[in-house]
Amino acid sequence: MHEYERKQLLERIEREGATVGAEIPDAIEIDGESLDLRTIVFETRRRETVPAEERDRVESVKTKLRRERNRRVERLESASLSYDEGETLAESIVGIDRALHALETLEPADVGAERDAATAADRRRWMRFLRKALGQDGDAGDRRARGGP
Template sequence: MHDYERKQLLERIEREGATVGTEIPETIEIDGEPLSLHAFVFETRQRDSIPPAHRERVEDVKTTLRRERGARKERLESADLSRETGEGLAESIVGIDRALNALNDLGSADLEQERAAAETADQKRWVRFLKQALGQDDTDDRRAQGGVEP
């Protein structure tokens, strides 16, 4: 592969929007072990919420994918490759990026849920404050009568 071809491939993998229209690879081999990447990403994204045990697995996969991306990029930068091998390597890097983007988007859904829960809690505290300020809080009446708080 010529230097200008290598440079074009490196620019391609770093280009913003490079993952648009790119498919997540069905499987990817990492450290000699196949990973059914497409199925993993699809199944993970189908869940309404991600349990803590699966979240750990997702984080492990993301870490592994980042490491593999770096190794493949380094190989693309420095190894003696044919044009076809270089193109395949660049395509696999963009596929990894696509999978990482899909897995990273999972966090934003959880953040949205956390934001909504925090907003609801803030509204409840505000209503409770207003009731107390206006003398409409019935918990004060229960305390005065020796009752139990809810």
């Protein structure tokens, strides 16, 4: 592969939107272990949230995918490859990126706790606003004591 072809492939994998239309590989081999990547991603995405008991497994898969992506990028950057081999490698990197994006955009399973925390924060802000508006805030009370509005 010529150096300019290598640079084109590297640019392609780093391009914003490179994963649009890309397919998640059915399976991927990482450190001698075969992962049914498409199944893992679709089963996890089907739930829309990551249950607590699955969170460690999903994080482990994401870590393995990031590590494998880095290995493949390094190989694309420096290994002696034919253009077809480089093209296949670049496509696999984009597929890994697609899978990572799908897994990283999942919400934690404890959405209820997050909603409750947001509601409590909203209530605190509302109460602060009301205290200020009614002059029960320290600054507003001082101004009235001095004859201010």
